[in-house]
Amino acid sequence: MISEIEKKAVDIQKKLLEKINENPKPARIMHICGTHERTIAKYGLRSLLPKSVEVLSGPGCPVCVTPDDDIDTAIILAKKGYTVITFGDMLRVPGTEESLFDARSSGADVRMVYSIDDAVKIAKGNPEKEFIFFAIGFETTIPMTAAAVKRGIPENMKILTSFKQTPPAMEFLIRDINVDAFIAPGHVAAITGTNNLKFFEEKGYPVVVAGFESYDVLYAILLLENQLKQNIAKVENAYPRVVKEEGNKIALKMIDDVFETSDSEWRGLGIIPKSSFIFRKEYENIDAGIQYKDYYTKELEELREKRKSKKKNCICALILTGKKTPENCPVFGKQCTPASPIGPCMVSDEGMCHNWYRYRKV
Ligand code: SF4
Known part of the structure; x- marks a missing residue:
């Protein structure tokens, strides 16, 4: 049975999705967090977003x-x-x-x-x-x-x-891949604060620090979409219940x-x-x-x-940079599963392959 709190969460999620789906701006948004990937995979958020809003998984699994x-x-x-x-x-x-x-x-x-x-x-x-x-x-x-x-x-x-x-890796990625904005990990920002992300404003990349519930992630996407539509780049803290500017x-x-x-x-x-x-x-x-x-x-x-x-069967390196997804790996879900992982992305429950396998539709 669904609790009152869960009902509220579903309502918030619906409203956020309605907003995001109103006249979306095409965007490639990258998160840098295995826990965000778990939330996205678990709630099937990618399938609820407009096709033009792509959420990439970055190097966020330690x-x-x-x-x-x-x-x-x-x-x-x-x-x-x-x-x-x-x-x-x-x-x-x-x-x-x-x-x-x-x-x-x-x-x-x-x-x-x-x-x-x-x-x-x-x-x-x-x-x-x-x-x-x-x-x-x-x-x-x-x-x-x-x-x-x-x-x-x-x-x-x-x-x-x-x-x-994480910030040096995010900075490195903008030189290497085509990405428009970032969702930054809330637990990391709880320690570091948001000041260490400010240089992304000068570089023209919107960043939103987000929590880990499905509505936290959707809210971050909505804020990033708003920034991209207005052609502005700010660091926004969408997780103020935990994250302070100074860390x-x-x-x-x-x-x-x-x-x-x-x-x-x-x-x-x-x-x-x-x-x-x-x-x-x-x-x-x-x-x-x-x-x-x-x-x-x-x-x-x-x-x-x-x-x-050594011949490499594992494409984790490409998955960690958002260039491929687990479905592009020929051994995903066949020879490589959480019970017998071939690469690190299948081992950890913060890994993209692990989460895609765990929450896949069968
Ligand atoms: S962890 Fe497994 S499924 Fe993921 S890329 Fe490596 S070999 Fe493929």
Whole structure:
């Protein structure tokens, strides 16, 4: 039975769709968020929009954008005897030859946690072992790692980071693909605020920060359509119940105390300037990427060589840049399913292939 709140949500959704469908302006709108993709796929929003309003999925799934190099590094170190701890989805993402899950099946000690605090507890409880926490994610998860580092992690634990920040990727995309406007992720903006998106106004791209209900996404599309019709480009906050212009100052300070920005590789996009956070010099002693460099560099070089000659069936790289959709992949829903994923976009429930499979019409 449908609740009163759900009835209201349906009513709001209908009204928003009526507005969007009144004289729509053709547009290519990109979101940068796996949770937005889940909402769009779950409620079939694309099929309710005018045909001329296209919603593209960008590189908004942290598991999906983590490059092979970082996954291979974690696997090499796990196979050398370090206990690698990471988030569940990362276990199943294939590296060049295998996933962390495969490495675990062949004897490596790889464990799954929900937060860095769980990893700290495990390391404290096993002082005879050496642990590596493989930390991935966007601005939403980085403050938790920064906070744990500031509190102090045990001596038998290091951290391998593969953090990403979204605005540099959005800026990179406008040079690479034909896009008219962006829906920005509300949970990221809850940390960063909206000031770091203002440069899109000068570049002429409307941006709306949105929440994650179906009506949040539709409202963002309506606001972007209005801007495009008026030929203006503003950053609008359509999620004020959570997002403040200045962001979360405590979390931002925490990030800044521990990390500095650096260039980094994104799957599908290549190297993007200043798009990641790496440890500041004073924290290099806990950086697994630096401290264990001699233990993984040779094998990583060999895997890079193998990767060059490997035939790629997975088109995740094109999906993450909005150039293709999962239906363009010949193995989508056949050899590649959430139960046996071939690429990262099918692994995570923030991945486009995963959501298209889960909410597809059968
Ligand atoms: S369906 Fe699988 S193989 Fe195809 S692009 Fe998606 S994740 Fe990659």
